[in-house]
Amino acid sequence: MVKKSTKIYIVGAGISGLVAAKTLEAQGYCPVLLETTDAAGGRVKTDIANGVFFDHGFQVLLSAYPQAQKHLNYTNLKLNRFKPGALIFKEGKTQRIGDPLRDISALFPTIFSSIGSLSDKIKIFTLTQTLKNKSIDEIFASAEISTLNYLKNYGFSDRIIENFFRPFFTGIFLEEELRTPSRMFEFVFKMFGEGYATLPENGIGAISEQLANQLKNSEIKFGHRVSKISSNKIHLENGEVLQSDAILVTTPITIETGEHDLNNLGWKSCDNLYFTVEKKTFDEGIIGLVADKDAFTNNLYYPFDQTVSGDPILSVTIVKNHTLNEKDLVETVSSELLKHCKIATKSFLRKYTIKQALPDIDNLKKELSPNKIKVSENVYVAGDYVLNGSLNAAMASGESAAIKLMEEL
Numbered sequence: 001m002v003k004k005s006t007k008i009y010i011v012g013a014g015i016s017g018l019v020a021a022k023t024l025e026a027q028g029y030c031p032v033l034l035e036t037t038d039a040a041g042g043r044v045k046t047d048i049a050n051g052v053f054f055d056h057g058f059q060v061l062l063s064a065y066p067q068a069q070k071h072l073n074y075t076n077l078k079l080n081r082f083k084p085g086a087l088i089f090k091e092g093k094t095q096r097i098g099d100p101l102r103d104i105s106a107l108f109p110t111i112f113s114s115i116g117s118l119s120d121k122i123k124i125f126t127l128t129q130t131l132k133n134k135s136i137d138e139i140f141a142s143a144e145i146s147t148l149n150y151l152k153n154y155g156f157s158d159r160i161i162e163n164f165f166r167p168f169f170t171g172i173f174l175e176e177e178l179r180t181p182s183r184m185f186e187f188v189f190k191m192f193g194e195g196y197a198t199l200p201e202n203g204i205g206a207i208s209e210q211l212a213n214q215l216k217n218s219e220i221k222f223g224h225r226v227s228k229i230s231s232n233k234i235h236l237e238n239g240e241v242l243q244s245d246a247i248l249v250t251t252p253i254t255i256e257t258g259e260h261d262l263n264n265l266g267w268k269s270c271d272n273l274y275f276t277v278e279k280k281t282f283d284e285g286i287i288g289l290v291a292d293k294d295a296f297t298n299n300l301y302y303p304f305d306q307t308v309s310g311d312p313i314l315s316v317t318i319v320k321n322h323t324l325n326e327k328d329l330v331e332t333v334s335s336e337l338l339k340h341c342k343i344a345t346k347s348f349l350r351k352y353t354i355k356q357a358l359p360d361i362d363n364l365k366k367e368l369s370p371n372k373i374k375v376s377e378n379v380y381v382a383g384d385y386v387l388n389g390s391l392n393a394a395m396a397s398g399e400s401a402a403i404k405l406m407e408e409l
C-alpha cells in the first residue's frame with residue numbers, strides 16, 4: 001500500500017490524536033484529523049487575553065511522565081516548576097508540607113507542621129522510595145482498591161489523610177471521596193516523587209500547540225463533527241460521508257453501532273475561577289489547598305508571572321458538585337479565600353466549567369492489549385478514557401493505536 005495515498009482518518013485532535021498523527025507521520029503516512037471544535041488540543045487549552053494566559057482548568061504536566069519525555073520538548077515549553085508539597089489552609093492556620101530532600105526550605109515547616117504525625121511523614125518518605133522501585137507496569141498490574149483504603153491500609157493517620165491526601169488528591173482526581181483506584185494513586189505519587197509538577201510558560205495549551213506544530217504532513221479539519229463510523233466510512237454531522245482505509249478514534253464511540261457517544265461514559269468535572277488580588281500572600285510555584293471539607297475551594301495558586309494592570313492573578317479550582325450560579329459561586333469562593341487563606345480578591349476575571357474533565361473509570365491501564373486497540377475492521381481506539389485520565393495515557397494510547405494500525409495496514 002502506498003503510504004502517502006493511504007486514507008487514514010483520526011477522529012479528534014486532542015493530545016491522543018495529535019500523538020497518533022505524529023507517530024503515523026514518522027512512518028511516512030499523511031493522516032487527516034477530524035476535529036469538531038476550531039482548535040487542536042482537546043481538553044488541553046489556554047486562552048490568551050491581553051497577554052494573560054488562562055488555562056481551561058488547572059492541570060499540570062508531571063515532568064516524569066515517560067510519554068511526555070518522549071513526545072515533548074521540555075526546553076522549548078519553558079517549563080515552570082511547582083515546589084514539591086503544598087501549603088495547607090485549615091481553621092485559620094497555614095502550614096507547609098514539602099519534600100525536604102528536594103527543597104531544603106521545606107525541612108523545618110514539614111517536620112513541625114501538625115498536618116500529620118512524625119510517623120505519617122516517615123511513611124510519606126518510605127512510600128516515595130517504595131514506588132521509586134516499583135515499575136509502572138507493576139503498578140498497573142496491582143490489585144485495585146480505592147485510594148482512601150490504600151492510604152488507610154498503608155497506615156496513614158486520619159489526620160494526614162484529611163489534612164493533606166484528601167485535598168491534594170481531590171484536586172488531581174477531581175473527586176472528593178478518594179474512590180479513584182489505587183493504581184492511579186501509585187502512578188501519580190510515583191510521578192510526583194520522580195519529577196516535578198510543571199506548567200509551560202505560555203500555559204498548558206502550549207503542549208497542544210507544540211504537538212500540533214510538529215505535524216508536517218497531516219491535515220487537521222476543524223469544525224468536522226463525526227457522528228458515526230463503520231469499517232471504511234465516516235459519517236459527518238453535516239451529512240458528508242468519507243471513505244477511509246483506516247480510522248483511529250480518540251473519543252468514546254459505541255462499538256456495535258459506531259455512533260459517537262460521549263455521554264456513555266461517566267465524567268468528573270470542576271470549575272476554575274480566576275481573580276485578581278491585592279497582593280500575593282505566598283510565593284508563585286506553591287500549590288495551596290483548603291483542607292476544610294465543607295469549603296468549595298479545593299486548590300489555588302498564583303500563575304507564574306501573570307498580572308492584570310499590575311495586580312497578581314489567582315487561579316482557584318472547585319471540585320465540589322454544586323448548583324450555584326456564577327455570581328453566587330464567585331461570592332462564596334471569595335469569602336472562603338478571605339476566611340481560610342486571608343486572601344482578599346480584587347476583581348473576578350473569568351470562570352471555566354469543565355463538565356467532562358476526567359473520565360470516571362476503573363480497571364485503569366498503562367496500555368491496551370493490541371486486540372483491544374482494534375475494535376472492528378479498520379477501526380482503532382485511543383484516548384485517555386481507554387487507559388486512565390492523564391496526559392501520559394492520552395499520549396501512550398495515541399502512539400500505540402497508531403503503531404497497531406500501521407502493523408495491520
Ligand SMILES: Cc1cc2nc3c(=O)[nH]c(=O)nc-3n(C[C@H](O)[C@H](O)[C@H](O)COP(=O)(O)OP(=O)(O)OC[C@H]3O[C@@H](n4cnc5c(N)ncnc54)[C@H](O)[C@@H]3O)c2cc1C
Pocket residue numbers: 011012013014015016017034035036037040041042043044056057058059060061062172224225226227250251260270354356357358382383384385388389390391392394
Ligand atoms: C480540568 C482538567 C484537569 C486535568 N488535570 C490533569 C493533570 O493535572 N495532569 C494530567 O496528566 N492530566 C490532566 N487532565 C487530563 C488530560 O488533560 C487528558 O487526559 C487529556 O487531555 C486527554 O486527551 P485525549 O486526546 O484523550 O482526549 P480529548 O482532549 O478529549 O480529545 C478528544 C478530541 O476529540 C474531539 N471530538 C470529540 N468528539 C468528536 C466528534 N464527534 N468528532 C470530531 N471530533 C470530536 C474533541 O473536541 C477533542 O479535541 C486534566 C483534564 C482537565 C480537563
